[in-house]
Amino acid sequence: MTDWPGLERFLATDPNDVGCEQALEILHVYVEAVLDGSPSSAADRYPGVAAHLAACGPCDDDFRGLLRAAEATS
Amino acid sequence: MQPRGVSTALDSSAQDTAAAETVGLVSQGGERDAESAEWIRTLGSTGLVREQALARLHELLLRVARNELHGRGGQHPITGPELDDLAHQAAADALLAITGKLSGFRGESRFTTWAYKFVIFEVSTKLGRHFWRKPTVALEAEDWDRLPDRFGMDPADHTQGRALVDAVHRAVDEHLTERQRQVFIAIVLQGVPLDALVIQLSSNRNAIYKTLFDARGKLRAALAANGYLSMAADTAPVASADEDGGRRS
Numbered sequence: 608m609t610d611w612p613g614l615e616r617f618l619a620t621d622p623n624d625v626g627c628e629q630a631l632e633i634l635h636v637y638v639e640a641v642l643d644g645s646p647s648s649a650a651d652r653y654p655g656v657a658a659h660l661a662a663c664g665p666c667d668d669d670f671r672g673l674l675r676a677a678e679a680t681s
Numbered sequence: 682m683q684p685r686g687v688s689t690a691l692d693s694s695a696q697d698t699a700a701a702e703t704v705g706l707v708s709q710g711g712e713r714d715a716e717s718a719e720w721i722r723t724l725g726s727t728g729l730v731r732e733q734a735l736a737r738l739h740e741l742l743l744r745v746a747r748n749e750l751h752g753r754g755g756q757h758p759i760t761g762p763e764l765d766d767l768a769h770q771a772a773a774d775a776l777l778a779i780t781g782k783l784s785g786f787r788g789e790s791r792f793t794t795w796a797y798k799f800v801i802f803e804v805s806t807k808l809g810r811h812f813w814r815k816p817t818v819a820l821e822a823e824d825w826d827r828l829p830d831r832f833g834m835d836p837a838d839h840t841q842g843r844a845l846v847d848a849v850h851r852a853v854d855e856h857l858t859e860r861q862r863q864v865f866i867a868i869v870l871q872g873v874p875l876d877a878l879v880i881q882l883s884s885n886r887n888a889i890y891k892t893l894f895d896a897r898g899k900l901r902a903a904l905a906a907n908g909y910l911s912m913a914a915d916t917a918p919v920a921s922a923d924e925d926g927g928r929r930s
Contacts, residue, residue, distance in 0.1 A: 611845065613832030615910060617869075618901040620894055627887035635790040635798045663890055665875045669801050672752060676745040676797040 621662060625655035630666050638673045642681060717792035724783055735776065741793065742800045743772040749804045756874070757808055758815075767807050775800035809876030818871040825850050827870055845909060852903035861896035864889055 630637075637656050640649035650657035660667045723734035746768035750759065759767060778799045786795050828846050853862055867873040867881075875893075879886055904910040 611829070611832050611834055611842065613834070614845075614849075617832065618897045618904070618910065620898050620901070624894070626894075627890045631798075631802070631886075633789075635794045639790045639794055662894075663875075665805060665886060666890075668753065668756075669798075669805055672745075672749045672801045672804070673794070673797055675748065675752065676801065677791070677794045679748075680741075680791075680793050 621658040623655050623658040624662055625659050627659070627663060627666050630656045630659040630663070631669065634666075634670060634673060635677075638670065638677050641674060642677060714788070717786075717788060720792040720796075721783065721786065724780065735780070738779070738796065739772055739776050742775050742796070743768055745797050745800050746771040746775075746804055749801060750808075753804070753808065757811065759808075759811065767804075767811065771800055771803035771807055775803045778803075805876050806880075809874060809878075809880045812874055812877035813880060818867075818873055823866055823870060825870065831869055831872070848904060848907060848909050849900065852900050852907075856899045856903045857896050861892055861899070864892045865896050865900075868893060 633653065633656065637649055637653050640652055660670050720734065720738070723730050724738070725731075726734070747765070750757075750764050750768055750771075754760075775796075779796050786792060789795075825846055828849060829842050834842055853865060857865060863882075864878065867878050868875060873881070875889055876886060878884075879889055882889065901910060
């Protein structure tokens with residue numbers, strides 16, 4: 608087995624991952640689910656989005672940016 | 682003259698209510714929905730009311746764009762007037778997109794959260810485009826010796842990892858399609874940001890991600906078959922109907 612946990616993590620794929628298009632389509636809804644509850648409750652409600660954000664850096668950047676912006680106007 | 686405040690939504694007319702019902706805001710009730718309804722009413726209005734709403738929204742979008750560009754400072758070298766110019770471009774383009782898609786707002790979130798999504802996306806796209814103004818990589822270069830660094834391997838273990846580097850290289854050559862290989866090399870070996878590769882390949886984020894997702898699954902299977910990795914993870918394909926060739930939605 609490899610001693611490269613980074614490589615193993617990178618190559619692992621989650622079957623729940625909905626991809627960028629679907630995740631970004633409801634990103635505003637997901638962000639408010641986080642704000643109204645918690646990251647874990649949002650992930651329970653939208654597991655496919657959570658799986659995608661965990662694997663896609665650019666979409667996770669967008670999520671974090673939108674969360675910051677929405678928090679600032681809450 | 683200042684834009685109308687959100688409190689004016691509380692005495693909205695029947696026309697305003699109809700507009701809000703159209704986007705599903707009335708049934709949710711509360712001040713939060715009143716604010717969203719007010720945005721829809723004023724942006725859907727005409728004359729001075731609309732101009733003031735556009736100015737107010739642009740101001741908010743510009744603030745978000747600036748904050749986002751500053752927040753992603755570790756990912757780009759842009760500063761000063763150039764950063765501010767990029768923020769203005771992102772805000773202006775987002776405002777145009779929002780006004781064009783106003784009927785697409787269904788009241789599933791606050792209006793501002795929905796609207797901010799557009800400017801966040803614009804920032805990502807513009808940073809991807811900006812990467813190629815001063816590219817630090819050559820797409821044709823393939824330096825496989827960088828692979829251990831890319832995955833945080835201790836340099837002291839590089840010799841030990843030589844066999845794995847060779848195995849990954851072989852799996853890439855033997856199991857990936859030309860497109861998957863191109864995307865893997867650019868993102869993993871050369872460190873090209875995914876949004877920058879989207880611009881370079883005239884594609885969209887979902888399609889590039891899907892290409893890399895499929896490549897990851899193939900490589901994992903190949904390395905597992907040769908005893909380098911366990912095959913514990915499920916590798917069902919990511920949901921996608923996109924072809925790798927269109928623009929990001």
